[in-house]
Amino acid sequence: MDEFDVVVVGAGPTGENLAERAHAGGLSVAVVESELVGGECSYWACMPSKALLRPAAALADARRLAGAREAVTGPLDAEAVLRRRDEFTSHWKDDGQVAWLDGAGLVLVRGHGRLDGPKRVAVRTPDGGRRVLTARHAVAVCTGTRAALPGLPGLDEVRPWTSREATSSERVPPRLAVVGGGVVACEMATAWRALGSEVVQLVRGSRLLPRMEPFAGESVAESLRASGIDLRFGTSVTGARRDGQVTLTLDDGGTVTCDEVLFATGRRPATDDLGLDTVGLAPGRSIEVDSTGLAAGVPGEWLYAAGDVNGRALLTHQGKYQGRIFGTVIADRAAGRPLDTAAWGRSVATADERAVPQVVFTDPEVAAVGPTLEEATREGRRVRAVDYEIGDVSGASLYADGYQGRARAVVDLDRETLLGVTFVGPGVAELLHSATIAVTAEVPISRLWHAVPSYPTISEIWLRLLETYRG
């Protein structure tokens, strides 16, 4: 039997950060990983998807500029893009991240971990053995999510793409069907269309990116269509079969034939084979936690869950943030140090509730933080939305001929601070952190007025939003 102060299950970005912080707080830490150290993000999500999308964005940017446009004489070199993507995933090898783990003083245990009663993790090792790890202080579950597939007739036989195949495919399918209207669907439709696939995107609902401001999904839909994607709303897939090519049957009686089909229909927590029943929790569900990361309904203050698996915000940066905070909490509790649990205190992940930033790397990019107008209104806040066309800002008109984009700030009228901000347009991703700081720090609009954006940058959108608000 092996004993450590902390056992972390899952070495994705969340587990890595949590383990490092707990160790920095003076604790011995074992990290259990069943696949690759670095998790979904490094090999089948953020990194490969953005490596596929970045050349498409660079090309689109060049095409928006007279003078540069003329120098762009052909499509993307798909093979070169795929090779560059393979570099970003280290060819699906984790030696680099394992070396980081070793250097940070963390002990890697390869294998599938399952809770085995309080403070115990049983690991099924790659050689078929069983190793039981005991935690003196805490077990942190950081096992992430897996793609969720609908139960459709014929789907298994079709071998559909999930986000894993969509980010790691070595060939460009001539015809790709994408099912879904969320972030994965929109990003991957953008990427594979740019790489040369004929794409049909089938969306069950009536809009794209339904959790964002409505104009975000509208702009992305317009641009996906302009790129040649056959985008259909109000369309559900009812069945699938493969005989060489894939045939999808639709609820309107029609069919779609394609070479591959990507189901980008959401995620499910990786908790079905985790032994949650041995500690009184229901397998297959997200592990609900308080804002210090402690699992609800488990006595003894020893079980934590961080990152995608707790369902708070399915984003790498939020998982890493929770990892930093919860790892420190574990070390503080172990040492008997007091916690700071006031809102925005050292020991709580307050940003999860108030200021989650996200960039969708479509063309146009969508960058948003905090609640949308609809969400803030539903929360009962007295708010006003301030909108501005980004193309009317000098920096934007220099960035692209005929720049199309829009910004919205959701102002809390009682406090005169910003609750949420959304930017849509080319090159807005890097603007987002300014908004995240304004929202997180609750900077009064009277002080933001003195935050002078450089001329001529797209950041002058800040000035225009504030002028519009003040009238």
Ligand SMILES: Cc1cc2nc3c(=O)[nH]c(=O)nc-3n(C[C@H](O)[C@H](O)[C@H](O)COP(=O)(O)OP(=O)(O)OC[C@H]3O[C@@H](n4cnc5c(N)ncnc54)[C@H](O)[C@@H]3O)c2cc1C
């Ligand atoms: C296509 C795609 C693109 C994305 N792009 C972005 C993006 O651009 N930006 C962004 O912020 N987010 C993005 N996300 C979301 C992001 O990937 C996740 O939020 C992030 O990976 C969550 O990190 P995590 O460490 O919580 O979980 P994961 O990255 O899923 O890591 C969990 C780890 O736990 C291991 N594990 C699971 N069960 C066990 C077990 N029982 N025993 C041992 N090990 C186990 C897994 O093998 C894995 O290594 C994207 C997601 C997808 C699908």
Ligand SMILES: NC(=O)c1ccc[n+]([C@@H]2O[C@H](COP(=O)([O-])OP(=O)(O)OC[C@H]3O[C@@H](n4cnc5c(N)ncnc54)[C@H](O)[C@@H]3O)[C@@H](O)[C@H]2O)c1
């Ligand atoms: N750039 C980024 O930050 C980024 C990129 C990719 C993914 N992510 C994160 O990963 C998570 C997963 O993304 P996702 O796009 O898979 O999930 P999602 O929940 O954002 O979208 C899934 C979509 O599929 C639809 N859907 C569900 N079941 C369906 C069915 N049976 N038929 C048709 N449509 C169906 C839903 O209505 C929804 O619109 C998200 O939370 C996202 O934040 C982030």
